[in-house]
Amino acid sequence: MFCYQCEQTAQGKGCDKIGVCSKNDVTSNLQDLLVYALRGLSLVAEAGRAKGVADVEADRHVPAMLFSTLTNVNFDPERFQAWIGQTVKLRDALAAKVKAAGGTIPAHASVTFAPAATLDGLVEQASKGLGGMKDNPDTDPDIVSLQHMVLFGIKGIAAYADHARILGVENKEIYDYLHEAMAAATKPGLGMDWWFDCCIRAGQANLKAMEALDKANTDAYGHPKPTAVPLGHVKGKAILITGHDLKDLEELLKQTEGKGIFVYxxxxMLPAHGYPKLKEKYPHLYGHYGTAWQNQQKEFAVFPGAILFTTNCLMKPAASYQDNVYTHGLVGFPGVKHVEGYDFSAVVAHALKLPGFTEDAPGKQVLTGFARNAVLGVADKVIDAVKSGAIKRFFLVAGCDGAKPGRNYYTEFVEKLPKDTVVLTLACGKFRFFDKDLGDIGGIPRLLDMGQCNDAYSAIQVAVALAGAFNCGVNDLPLSLVLSWYEQKAVAILLTLVALGIKDVRLGPSLPAFVTPNVLKVLVEKLNIMPITTPDEDIKAILG
Ligand code: FSO
Ligand code: SF4
Incomplete structure (x- = not known):
């Protein structure tokens, strides 16, 4: 195996024996082989596009499958075996339609690849050089670096596009880009400029994917409103739901209604409390439990109810709580029960058998729900506060959390910011400081949780609106971006910022292993992307 797609990759270079995430050699090779089969499908889809032949199933399949290979989504070899077979079937059915329309199927081995009948056979095929970049026609390290930036970025785009599709919002332009970018890695000699441009187009496609998901979430559940969320619990049976998929939460809430179960x-999933059609409609959506994904083995072991995983950030469940865990959708782990479709009755029955919480302990509260509609609703107040000097600067301190000790930077950074600054946050990196009481500036809270990682779309909309109000560019706003990355959705968001020309982004806790010095040099020259240093030094550098 070789995998260096996430920030915790072994020695900052690559996992080549077992993943730091616990992904083993078999699963890693099968994921590579799935990506290889998808490249074949995308090559055929591209040929179809040239002849006006489209296949909605193939379009949807590519992002869903790419999502399954994201960090911490699926560790189950048998699921990958089935998906490889499904991919090849879809490819062949589409190829027949393309040929019937007079199209030409490109001559690449991924288009005729026949998967072995057994799991061992597939692993053998994968380890012999199919998939990953093992069969890459380009060997120049800088081109390989850009190809990986594209591949990991499109995995992130794929996740958002798949979430939006589940709620009925799709954008054909995203599917077309995914096919083109997936097929491109089979074509030698496209060159540095082409791959740089492909990175920019990945950023643009990700903006469209986040826009689609924003529309999907707000059409289905209303615009988030500022909402207080208890961090404690109430007496009663309990289900914990983790991940990003709001539709899964809605279905779970429907199926637990009137059963004496509280959902945490x-x-x-924390920002779900801000959506009126989830929180207001289902009062048994009670509160938020625990912190970021990397603490789950400690926190889940003492949760007294059933636990449902909807998307990524799955860690190998410890034996003490594995029986309480259910996976859904693309998530999977060998030996962990998987829910098919939207029938959560097994999860509900399991929760009713477990003790639940035996007493009320509501605890502290945090605020969420400051997505674009809520923030822009008080835009006049915000603009006045900036003009009067009450707010000196905004900081977007956002991104993923992770296990590395260096991530304390983000806690300290937020704590040390002067009182006349406002912190916007989103994604799971906020768990480093989400329960801090930073006070307010003239009624505007100093800590505004805009939502999940995909709600970077909200942050971009707010920045664009403020730039309009101040008649300046986004780079001229009193706004600094201090980001943390962990997995591939963060790569997609970074590419969006690059595509939008956002400058002076600070990135940590370490830079991606797949970025070569030459590629980094270009990013630094064009956009002044820089690594984080220490909170004191960075605050001093920003505030002068
Ligand atoms: Fe965090 Fe995990 Fe949302 Fe990522 S929960 S690390 S960027 O998957 O997706 O923010
Ligand atoms: Fe290693 Fe990250 Fe890949 Fe897991 S996802 S194998 S931790 S680089």
Whole structure:
């Protein structure tokens, strides 16, 4: 195996024996082989596009499958075996339609690749050089670096596009880009400029994917409103839901209504409390439990109810609580129960058998729900506060959390900011400081949780609106971006910022292993992207 797609990759270079995330050699090779099969499908889809032949199933399949290979989504070899077979079937059915329309199927081995019948056979095929970049026609390290930036970026785009599709919002332009970018890695000699441009187009496609998901979430559940969320619990049976998929939460809430079960959010599900058609409609959506994904083994072990995983950020469940865990959708782990479709009755029955919480302990509260509509609703107040000097600067301190000790930077950074600054945050990195009481400036809270990682779309909309109000560019606003990355959705968001020409982004806790010095040099020259240093030094540098 070789994998260096996430920030915790071994020695900052690559996992080549077992993943730091616990992904083993078999799963890693099968994921590579799935990506290889998808490249074949995308090559055929591209040929179809040239002849006006489209296949909605193939379009949807590519992002869903790419999502399954994201960090911490699926560790189950048998699921990958099935998906490789499904990919090849879809490819062949589409190829027949393309040929019937007079199209030409490109001559690449991924287009005729026949998967072995057994799991061992597939692993053998993968380890012999199919998939990953093992069969890459380009060997120049800088081109390989850009190709990986594209591949990991499109995995992030794929996640957002798949979430939006689940709620009925799709954008054909995203599917077309994914096919083109997936197929491109089979074509030698495209060159540095082409791949740089492909990175920019990945950023643009990700903006469209986040826009689609924003529309999907707000059409289905209303615009988030500022909402107080208890971090404690109430007496009663309990289910914990983690991940990003709001539709899964809605279905779970429907199926637990009137059953004496309280539903708690975990991790990136926290912002769900801000959506009126979830929180207001289902009062048994009670509070938020625990912190970021990397603490789950400690926190889940003492949760007295059933636990449902909807998307990524799954860690190998410890034996003490594995029986309480259910996975759904693309998530999977060998030996962990998987829910098919939207029938959560097994999860509900399991929660009713477990003790639940035996007493009320509502605890502290945090605020969420400051997405674009809520913030822009008080734009006049915000603009006045900036003009009067009451707010000196905004900081977007956002991104993923992770296990590295260096991530304390983000806690300290927020704590040390002067009182006349406002912190916007989103994604799971906020768990480093989400329960801090930073006070307010003239009624505007100093800590505004805009939502999940995909709600970077909200942050971009707010920045664009403020730039309009101040008649300046986004780079001229009193706004600094201090980001943390962990997995591939963060790569997609970074590419969006690059595509939008956002400058002076600070990135940590370490730079991606797949970025070569030459590629970094270009990013630094064009956009002054820089690594974080220490909170004191960075605050001093920003505030002068
Ligand atoms: Fe965090 Fe995990 Fe949302 Fe990522 S929960 S690390 S960027 O998957 O997706 O923010
Ligand atoms: Fe290693 Fe990250 Fe890949 Fe897991 S996802 S194998 S931790 S680089």
């Amino acid at each position: 959010t975990h991790g990136e």
